[in-house]
Amino acid sequence: MTRTWSNAPAYAEVVRIGIRSMLAYRTRFFFSALQIIVQIYVLRVVFTSVYAGQGSVDGITLRTTVVYLTLANLQGFFSSSFLDYFIRSRVREGKIASELARPVGFLGQMLALQIGSTLAMLPLLVVAFPLAWLVGGMSGPASAGYGALYAVSLALAYVIIVLLGLIMGISAFWTLETTGIAMIYSLVAQFFAGALVPLWFFPGPLRVVANLLPFQAMGFVPVSIYLGLPDGGNPLAALGLQCFWVVALYLFARWFWGRAHHRVVIQGG
Amino acid sequence: MPIITADNLVKEFRLPKRYGGPLGGLRTLFTPAYTVKRAVDGVSFTVDEGELVGYLGPNGAGKSTTIKMLTGILVPTSGMLEVAGLVPWERREENALRIGVVFGQRSQLWWDLPLIDSLRLVGKLYRVPAERYRRNLDRFTELLGLGAFLQTPVRQLSLGQRMRGDLAAAMLYEPPLLYLDEPTVGLDVLAKERMRSFIAEVNREHGTTIILTTHDLADVEKLCRRIIFIDQGKVLYDGPVQRLKEQFAPWRELVVQLVPDGGELPPDELFDLPGVEVARREGAKVWLRFDPKLIPAPRLIAQVTARCPVSDLAIVEPELAGVVRGIYAEREAALTP
Ligand SMILES: Nc1ncnc2c1ncn2[C@@H]1O[C@H](COP(=O)(O)OP(=O)(O)OP(=O)(O)O)[C@@H](O)[C@H]1O
Ligand SMILES: [Mg+2]
Numbered sequence: 001m002t003r004t005w006s007n008a009p010a011y012a013e014v015v016r017i018g019i020r021s022m023l024a025y026r027t028r029f030f031f032s033a034l035q036i037i038v039q040i041y042v043l044r045v046v047f048t049s050v051y052a053g054q055g056s057v058d059g060i061t062l063r064t065t066v067v068y069l070t071l072a073n074l075q076g077f078f079s080s081s082f083l084d085y086f087i088r089s090r091v092r093e094g095k096i097a098s099e100l101a102r103p104v105g106f107l108g109q110m111l112a113l114q115i116g117s118t119l120a121m122l123p124l125l126v127v128a129f130p131l132a133w134l135v136g137g138m139s140g141p142a143s144a145g146y147g148a149l150y151a152v153s154l155a156l157a158y159v160i161i162v163l164l165g166l167i168m169g170i171s172a173f174w175t176l177e178t179t180g181i182a183m184i185y186s187l188v189a190q191f192f193a194g195a196l197v198p199l200w201f202f203p204g205p206l207r208v209v210a211n212l213l214p215f216q217a218m219g220f221v222p223v224s225i226y227l228g229l230p231d232g233g234n235p236l237a238a239l240g241l242q243c244f245w246v247v248a249l250y251l252f253a254r255w256f257w258g259r260a261h262h263r264v265v266i267q268g269g
Numbered sequence: 270m271p272i273i274t275a276d277n278l279v280k281e282f283r284l285p286k287r288y289g290g291p292l293g294g295l296r297t298l299f300t301p302a303y304t305v306k307r308a309v310d311g312v313s314f315t316v317d318e319g320e321l322v323g324y325l326g327p328n329g330a331g332k333s334t335t336i337k338m339l340t341g342i343l344v345p346t347s348g349m350l351e352v353a354g355l356v357p358w359e360r361r362e363e364n365a366l367r368i369g370v371v372f373g374q375r376s377q378l379w380w381d382l383p384l385i386d387s388l389r390l391v392g393k394l395y396r397v398p399a400e401r402y403r404r405n406l407d408r409f410t411e412l413l414g415l416g417a418f419l420q421t422p423v424r425q426l427s428l429g430q431r432m433r434g435d436l437a438a439a440m441l442y443e444p445p446l447l448y449l450d451e452p453t454v455g456l457d458v459l460a461k462e463r464m465r466s467f468i469a470e471v472n473r474e475h476g477t478t479i480i481l482t483t484h485d486l487a488d489v490e491k492l493c494r495r496i497i498f499i500d501q502g503k504v505l506y507d508g509p510v511q512r513l514k515e516q517f518a519p520w521r522e523l524v525v526q527l528v529p530d531g532g533e534l535p536p537d538e539l540f541d542l543p544g545v546e547v548a549r550r551e552g553a554k555v556w557l558r559f560d561p562k563l564i565p566a567p568r569l570i571a572q573v574t575a576r577c578p579v580s581d582l583a584i585v586e587p588e589l590a591g592v593v594r595g596i597y598a599e600r601e602a603a604l605t606p
Binding site: 006007009010012013014017020021024025093094095097098100101102103104105261262263264 | 341344376
């Protein structure tokens with residue numbers, strides 16, 4: 001424990017580096033925010049035509065669905081993890097040697113970098129939030145209580161997203177060339193997180209699959225808590241499920257890293 | 270007391286059979302087929318505190334792989350390694366505090382950020398007290414001439430500037446051990462000279478133990494007393510630079526400036542003596558390669574001067590580069606059937 005605390009200034013500096021290097025890419029990152037805004041707009045148009053003037057589908061109003069999609073996409077963008085991409089490209093180029101040769105733990109460094117990059121993104125919310133509201137739709141939480149639960153759920157979702165990014169990144173130590181896998185992964189994750197279609201519209205068997213995967217805990221769970229669980233369910237059970245995934249993924253990430261770091265291969269001379 | 274002890278180190282790489290296509294990565298993941306490459310094959314050596322050792326060998330000999338094991342980022346397949354009483358890969362973080370590493374081919378600096386940001390990060394990661402950090406930063410800024418580009422993003426630096434930045438990053442916390450993997454690669458003559466005097470000074474003034482790999486043998490001749498020469502993962506030679514020359518290039522050369530005798534230059538056959546051959550000839554200048562065991566230098570000189578008029582004589586030691594070239598050539602010949 002004492003060692004961890006003596007490393008606190010080191011981690012703080014890594015957070016700072018994370019912020020600074022994210023800011024170095026501000027243009028690119030500004031455009032990917034725009035892309036999310038466009039995606040929200042397209043989803044709204046699509047679902048409006050799906051509803052075809054009906055007041056509600058499966059007991060859920062168009063308004064609820066649009067707010068869901070707006071929040072899910074906005075939240076997904078600002079809570080995204082770049083660790084998968086970062087670790088994978090560092091491993092491929094052999095640059096991961098730098099992080100591995102440091103006197104502080106690899107996982108800690110990665111988490112600090114992630115926090116830094118998220119902090120660097122947050123100010124963009126000032127522009128992105130009103131835009132998303134405009135092209136999509138927004139409303140307050142179902143109640144103050146749901147609002148508070150949403151905050152907790154969002155924090156848990158962020159931890160799950162980061163852990164999954166870390167695990168995907170670590171898998172690069174085995175596969176080395178995983179561009180194909182990474183692309184499929186991000187599509188599958190986005191879909192099962194409910195960013196394109198709310199999980200309440202999933203047909204029975206697909207919904208069962210979605211419920212078994214960790215991805216719903218990244219996006220669907222917090223947003224539907226915000227909306228007061230329009231398709232039913234207990235908010236505490238939903239939070240409990242998220243906690244389960246946090247613990248499970250954390251344990252898995254530790255174990256996985258333990259394996260990886262014994263079979264590290266550094267590419268290139 | 271040795272600070273580094275390597276005993277029978279072996280590192281094998283398992284190369285999975287790769288499949289192409291967009292899902293190739295996935296197939297690779299689930300196929301057990303692989304080939305084995307022995308990059309380091311039973312390497313043993315010890316290094317004493319304060320030594321500056323040249324770690325040499327042709328491309329693919331296993332030098333970088335050895336360095337990676339020394340830093341603890343690679344786990345050897347078998348064998349033992351102890352660095353300052355620690356097994357590097359078992360206590361990776363503790364080991365990291367005592368070593369500085371420069372991989373000339375890749376940088377530890379943050380590509381998009383000003384050089385100073387990476388240096389500050391190093392200061393924090395290695396827990397350098399603020400005051401000592403200041404002092405060392407000032408010192409390295411002066412010694413390595415970093416002042417002009419401390420605020421420049423690393424991606425905008427020239428190779429030589431980046432390399433100096435990397436060296437500063439590796440030494441900011443004054444590690445007692447330094448591994449330099451090709452620190453002079455791609456540098457111009459002047460930059461190399463500066464790099465060398467910097468390395469020499471660090472070794473001399475601070476007693477830093479240094480292992481240096483390079484393909485520029487001038488680095489070795491200027492800096493190292495001892496070299497370890499490896500080839501195909503095996504140690505071929507370990508000892509003083511001088512003895513490598515004696516062992517692999519037992520000859521010396523006598524350079525003779527001839528005086529034309531009545532307009533005629535003597536033919537090569539004139540120097541047909543046991544243990545002597547004409548290595549090179551440029552008009553009136555002849556390089557005679559001789560084996561001092563068969564014909565001592567004074568006798569050769571006496572014989573030559575007796576046979577023809579001579580205006581100048583010089584005995585040259587074989588250059589390390591020439592010796593190493595000879596070793597590589599022999600190896601190539603042995604490898605091609
Ligand atoms: N990550 C890796 N995966 C597979 N094989 C590797 C890997 N790294 C090195 N090798 C192989 O191990 C051998 C030794 O490589 P190494 O990089 O240690 O050579 P080197 O002596 O540093 O060469 P150079 O002078 O070219 O830098 C080479 O044959 C190389 O192909
Ligand atoms: Mg190398």
